Amino acid sequence: MHILLTTALLCIARLCPVVCGINLGTCILQADPQPPALFKDGDFVIGGAFTIHYYLKTENMDFRELRFARALQFAIQEINNSSDLLPGITLGYHIYDSCGSVPMAVKVALQLANGLDLIFNDTDSCAKSAAVPALVGESGSTPSISTSRFFGPFGIPQVSHYATCACLSDKRQYPTFFRTIPSDHHQAAALARMVKHFGWTWIGAVRNYGNNGMASFLKAAEQEGICVEYSEAYYRTQPRSKLKRVAEVIRRSTARVIVAFLASGDMRLLLEELSQQPPPPMQWIGSESWVTDPEMLRYNLCIGVVGFAIPSFSCSLKRQTGSSAGMPACDGTEDLRALQNPYTDTSQLRVTNMVYKATYAIAHALHSIVCKENRCDKSIIVFDQLKRVNFTKNNYSVSFDTNGDPVATYELVNWQLQGNSSVDFVTVGQYDASKLISDSDSVCTCYLQVPVSVCSESCLPGMRKAVKKGRPVCCYDCINCAEGEINSLDCHKCLPEYWPNNEKDKCLPKPVEFLSWDEILGIILAAFSIAGSLLALSITLVFYKNRTSPIVRANNSELSFLLLLSLTLCFLCSLTFIGRPTEWSCMLRHTAFGIIFVLCISCVLGKTIVVLMAFKATLPGSNVMKWFGPPQQRLSVLGFTLVQVLICVLWLTISPPFPYNNMQHYKEKIILECNLGSAIGFWAVLGYIGLLAFLCFVLAFLARKLPDNFNEAKFITFSMLIFCAVWITFIPAYVSSPGKFTVAVEIFAILASSFGLVLCIFAPKCFIIVFRPEQNTKKHLMGKVPSKAL
Numbered sequence: 001m002h003i004l005l006t007t008a009l010l011c012i013a014r015l016c017p018v019v020c021g022i023n024l025g026t027c028i029l030q031a032d033p034q035p036p037a038l039f040k041d042g043d044f045v046i047g048g049a050f051t052i053h054y055y056l057k058t059e060n061m062d063f064r065e066l067r068f069a070r071a072l073q074f075a076i077q078e079i080n081n082s083s084d085l086l087p088g089i090t091l092g093y094h095i096y097d098s099c100g101s102v103p104m105a106v107k108v109a110l111q112l113a114n115g116l117d118l119i120f121n122d123t124d125s126c127a128k129s130a131a132v133p134a135l136v137g138e139s140g141s142t143p144s145i146s147t148s149r150f151f152g153p154f155g156i157p158q159v160s161h162y163a164t165c166a167c168l169s170d171k172r173q174y175p176t177f178f179r180t181i182p183s184d185h186h187q188a189a190a191l192a193r194m195v196k197h198f199g200w201t202w203i204g205a206v207r208n209y210g211n212n213g214m215a216s217f218l219k220a221a222e223q224e225g226i227c228v229e230y231s232e233a234y235y236r237t238q239p240r241s242k243l244k245r246v247a248e249v250i251r252r253s254t255a256r257v258i259v260a261f262l263a264s265g266d267m268r269l270l271l272e273e274l275s276q277q278p279p280p281p282m283q284w285i286g287s288e289s290w291v292t293d294p295e296m297l298r299y300n301l302c303i304g305v306v307g308f309a310i311p312s313f314s315c316s317l318k319r320q321t322g323s324s325a326g327m328p329a330c331d332g333t334e335d336l337r338a339l340q341n342p343y344t345d346t347s348q349l350r351v352t353n354m355v356y357k358a359t360y361a362i363a364h365a366l367h368s369i370v371c372k373e374n375r376c377d378k379s380i381i382v383f384d385q386l387k388r389v390n391f392t393k394n395n396y397s398v399s400f401d402t403n404g405d406p407v408a409t410y411e412l413v414n415w416q417l418q419g420n421s422s423v424d425f426v427t428v429g430q431y432d433a434s435k436l437i438s439d440s441d442s443v444c445t446c447y448l449q450v451p452v453s454v455c456s457e458s459c460l461p462g463m464r465k466a467v468k469k470g471r472p473v474c475c476y477d478c479i480n481c482a483e484g485e486i487n488s489l490d491c492h493k494c495l496p497e498y499w500p501n502n503e504k505d506k507c508l509p510k511p512v513e514f515l516s517w518d519e520i521l522g523i524i525l526a527a528f529s530i531a532g533s534l535l536a537l538s539i540t541l542v543f544y545k546n547r548t549s550p551i552v553r554a555n556n557s558e559l560s561f562l563l564l565l566s567l568t569l570c571f572l573c574s575l576t577f578i579g580r581p582t583e584w585s586c587m588l589r590h591t592a593f594g595i596i597f598v599l600c601i602s603c604v605l606g607k608t609i610v611v612l613m614a615f616k617a618t619l620p621g622s623n624v625m626k627w628f629g630p631p632q633q634r635l636s637v638l639g640f641t642l643v644q645v646l647i648c649v650l651w652l653t654i655s656p657p658f659p660y661n662n663m664q665h666y667k668e669k670i671i672l673e674c675n676l677g678s679a680i681g682f683w684a685v686l687g688y689i690g691l692l693a694f695l696c697f698v699l700a701f702l703a704r705k706l707p708d709n710f711n712e713a714k715f716i717t718f719s720m721l722i723f724c725a726v727w728i729t730f731i732p733a734y735v736s737s738p739g740k741f742t743v744a745v746e747i748f749a750i751l752a753s754s755f756g757l758v759l760c761i762f763a764p765k766c767f768i769i770v771f772r773p774e775q776n777t778k779k780h781l782m783g784k785v786p787s788k789a790l
Contacts, residue, residue: 037097171404
């Protein structure tokens with residue numbers, strides 16, 4: 001390989017044009033058949049077509065394409081020297097210069113297909129007619145389209161190393177076309193993924209050769225959520241004014257990232273134009289056609305170009321290092337392996353490797369079908385075998401899919417400034433089979449950090465995007481989301497059980513609130529409830545120890561003990577309102593409260609009636625107490641209580657209370673409470689309690705003028721005043737209190753009314769029993785001391 005590459009480089013440097021054996025003069029489209037630029041006879045002759053000259057009738061040459069021709073020569077020489085591939089078979093080649101011209105490419109195709117009897121052919125060779133079984137080339141998509149349409153009907157396969165148009169994957173139009181370079185369709189998808197990878201959503205695009213590739217890129221970019229501010233096209237053959245207009249569009253744009261589907265020559269023209277009036281720093285994204293072109297490195301508009309390139313195929317010509325201060329004249333005996341210049345750089349043999357792989361693919365297809373009995377049979381078709389080719393050479397696999405395309409494999413290349421102030425191509429990632437693997441930290445851009453290229457900045461938390469009329473979707477205004485919504489592409493309302501977090505980027509479960517045992521309010525209410533029950537029990541103990549004393553006996557001790565028991569239960573029933581509501585606790589708390597309070601008020605009502613009846617019994621000829629003795633008192637208490645029991649049973653049967661997640665009162669949290677079920681049942685329970693309390697208050701008020709020492713009507717009146725005041729105030733407070741405070745208000749009403757009854761009815765008696773025992777006598781109680789008016 002070193003020998004052939006050395007020869008090729010000598011030709012490039014024009015040190016020994018005779019050795020090359022190739023006509024490097026003017027490229028002219030002639031009517032008569034012309035010999036190939038490079039040729040070698042063999043049992044099978046492989047055709048080659050490369051753009052060694054740019055235009056017809058010019059002396060301009062592109063030395064890279066001469067390298068491609070030499071790569072074909074080298075591959076065939078390597079195959080001919082191989083004992084494993086096509087043993088005993090000699091391959092030849094006819095390599096033509098197509099001049100990058102469609103007419104010239106068609107003429108080359110005719111000559112390769114029909115064959116020429118040239119004077120320099122060996123008359124004994126099987127390749128006398130020079131008809132080829134396959135072609136390596138063309139370099140460009142446009143000439144490849146023309147030659148493939150010509151070769152298709154004849155079943156002659158064409159393996160291109162550099163034609164990337166996605167249109168050539170259409171097997172109905174180009175049935176015999178293959179290529180070793182991925183199509184623009186794959187590169188477009190790779191570029192879109194790479195742009196998305198770096199977070200760029202607002203870009204510009206310029207193109208010339210890549211109309212199909214750019215269309216594929218724009219479609220892939222749209223799918224990735226990338227917007228294109230402009231998409232401009234120009235060609236070298238167009239007037240200079242067109243190039244100036246494209247440069248001005250780039251200068252005025254707001255996009256800081258530009259994707260360029262351009263050939264190297266067109267890219268050079270664009271950068272030269274932009275250099276005259278440099279735009280703000282731009283991040284260039286390059287296609288494989290120019291991103292590894294060494295000639296582009298001299299443009300310093302932006303160091304840090306990123307793009308996809310064909311995987312490199314590195315080798316080295318150098319065997320020694322060092323250089324002399326002077327540059328002596330060449331005498332033709334120099335060793336090129338010691339030189340360092342662009343023409344001896346073999347570290348970026350990318351497209352050259354595509355030629356090498358194409359040649360081997362054809363050789364493998366021939367190896368599969370060669371006819372040993374008649375190996376010179378020109379009717380052998382390699383087309384079917386090329387579709388089945390699958391081998392590995394120099395760590396590179398070669399195969400074709402149903403469209404004749406290879407597996408899309410690229411290197412992500414970055415232009416980076418080196419320590420010696422030079423710029424070099426650095427591989428910073430890979431793209432293989434639609435998967436991008438990139439080391440973002442290794443990417444050097446023209447900015448101090450990865451640039452931001454967006455049409456509109458991201459919306460703040462709690463805001464949504466509103467697309468501007470007539471602008472791409474990447475251009476938008478930010479509008480506040482409604483309460484309870486999170487921002488994404490659009491405001492998204494959280495489910496009823498969820499609420500946005502502080503960043504407004506996701507929904508979190510709402511906190512559940514109820515009056516719990518471990519919070520301060522719950523602890524305080526529970527403490528008062530227990531204290532009240534202990535107070536009632538203490539009074540019960542005092543009354544029990546002094547049950548034979550006149551003051552206890554004179555105040556209907558049986559009803560007093562029953563009242564103290566019911567008051568104890570009233571204090572304790574408030575505890576059922578604390579803690580997480582459950583199905584059983586919801587039913588228990590309201591029914592227990594209703595029944596216990598009716599029992600309590602029934603006892604107070606009984607004591608009031610006893611006071612009134614006792615006063616009536618002292619009148620001459622009165623026999624009223626026989627109608628309200630102890631049995632009648634017990635029956636009245638039982639009767640009043642059974643009515644409340646019946647109301648509660650109906651309530652629990654028809655529509656009982658149940659746990660309920662209240663999400664209406666607070667939007668950001670859930671109040672776990674007991675739903676009343678039937679509101680009528682709840683208000684019926686309260687109404688019945690209120691009716692008994694009002695009746696008790698009226699009777700006590702009527703008895704308030706009785707002699708002071710004979711009755712406790714005055715204290716019952718005060719207790720009923722407190723009771724009624726508490727529960728009348730409770731109704732509006734209960735309706736208006738939010739969340740767990742509704743339960744707290746109900747507990748407070750229970751405790752306040754219970755403390756009112758305990759303190760107003762029993763505190764005076766306990767004071768006399770404990771601190772004024774001299775007044776706890778029958779004589780004192782029988783005294784006729786008029787009471788003071790209220």
